[in-house]
Amino acid sequence: MNRHLITTATTIVLVLSTVLNCSHIASCAEEIIVREGESIQDAINIASPGSIIRIMPGKFYEHLEINKTLTIIGSGNETVILSSGSTTCVRIVRGVTGVKLSNLCIDGAGSYKATGLWVQQSNRNQLLNITITNFYKGLRIYDSSQNILRNVRLLSNTYNFEVYGLYLSHFIHDIDSSNTVNGKKIYYLVNIHNGRLTGDAGYVAIVNSTNVNIANMTLSDNFSGILLAYTNSTVVRNVNCTRNVQGIRLVNSYNITVTRSLLTFNEWSGISLEPATTCKIYSNKFKFNEHGLYLSFAPYILQAKTGFNKVFLNEFSNNSV
Incomplete structure (x- = not known):
């Protein structure tokens, strides 16, 4: 009886492996090993949560x-996930x-308009020791x-x-300075x-903060060179934001000063x-820039003080506009 049960279970596993084209993936109840030539997505598909x-x-x-x-x-x-398309x-x-990704290299090989890693309306994930390179957009947290x-x-x-x-809540993350953009x-x-905050940096974001001074920086090759979200009484002085989508992005912030700065070659706007x-x-x-200064009004999220800029x-x- 026991021998019959073991044989039947083995047959089921072999059938599933053949259908999913992952017959060489070694798996047990809670761990799956994927080797070169096998499919990571197949492993994701057959894995149980956790x-x-x-x-x-x-x-x-x-x-x-x-x-x-x-x-x-x-x-x-040594583990490289390669993209060959525009997705x-x-x-x-x-x-x-609660996804945990670690110890990976994600390489776009210059894929046109492709994104390396997109965290889309997803919370409490961990991204650890990951290299993302050669994409149109590297890492998006949306x-x-x-x-x-x-x-x-x-x-x-x-x-x-x-x-x-x-x-x-969309801006509350634990992102420390061990993370880098082009080595910065x-x-x-x-x-x-x-x-x-002054000197060399790859990216700057100030969230839910007050009375911060940002000065003497060059920030390039990001969605926003500087992001100020739900922040007030902050000064940005003598920065160079170039080749971003938005040079400086202000979200639901007030009493912000931007002065003596250079905003150039940004795909969407110098300042939004x-x-x-x-x-x-x-x-x-x-x-x-496409837009020199871009103004957007979103009354459903507006918590900042009313008043004129x-x-x-x-x-x-x-500038185009």
């Missing part, structure tokens, strides 16, 4: 949809929480919250890093009061106010 997927060294030409809570562990830069290479889909990033290296993407959202540190600061009130924008140069003594030249 399982561990270990990826051995090798090159994997895939577009991954992570649609359940999993721990996916590679072998460092997203790795996506944590909306509604999924309408998500409470994600943890450590040792994420964004290299040679057209736009390396994006944190996008409208509500405060990411400064993602939350709940900072009376601070100063989405929305922002009682701000002073003066003595800046806006050149070769003051824009004066700026130089606008060769």
Whole structure:
């Protein structure tokens, strides 16, 4: 009787493996091992929530949809997920929480308009020791919250890093300076009061903070060079934001001063106010942007104080709009 049960179970496993074309994937109840030549997506599909997927060294030409809570562990830069198209290479889909990705290299090989890793409306994930390179957009965190990033290296993407959202919760993440853009540190600061940030940086975000001074920086090749979200009484002075989508993005912030700065060659805007009130924008140069200064009004999220923005003594030249 026992022998019959074992034989039957073995037959079922073999049939499933054949159908999924992953007959060489070694698996047990909670752990799946994927070797070069096998499919990571097949492993994701057969895994139960909470399982561990270990990826051995090798090159994997895939577009991954992570649609359940999993721990996916590679072998460092020896595990390379390669994209060959114009879509997203790795996506944590909306509604999924608690995914842990670590020890991977995600390489777009110059894929046109492709994204390396997209966290889409997904919370409390961990991205650890990951290299993302050669994409149009490297890492996108979109309408998500409470994600943890450590040792994420964004290299040679057209736009390396994006944190996008409208509500405060969309900007609350644990992202420390071990993360880098083209070798320069990411400064993602939350709940900072009376601070100063100067010098070299790969990306700057100030969230839910007051009285921060940002000065003497060059920020390029991101969705936003500088992001100020739900922040007030902050000064940005003498910065150069170039080749971003938005040079400086203000979200639901007020009493912000931007002065003596250079905003050039940004795909969408030199500065975007989405929305922002009682701000002073003066003595800046806006050149070769799609929009020099972009104003957006979203009353359903507006919590900032009402009042007029003051824009004066700026130089606008060769912007499309």
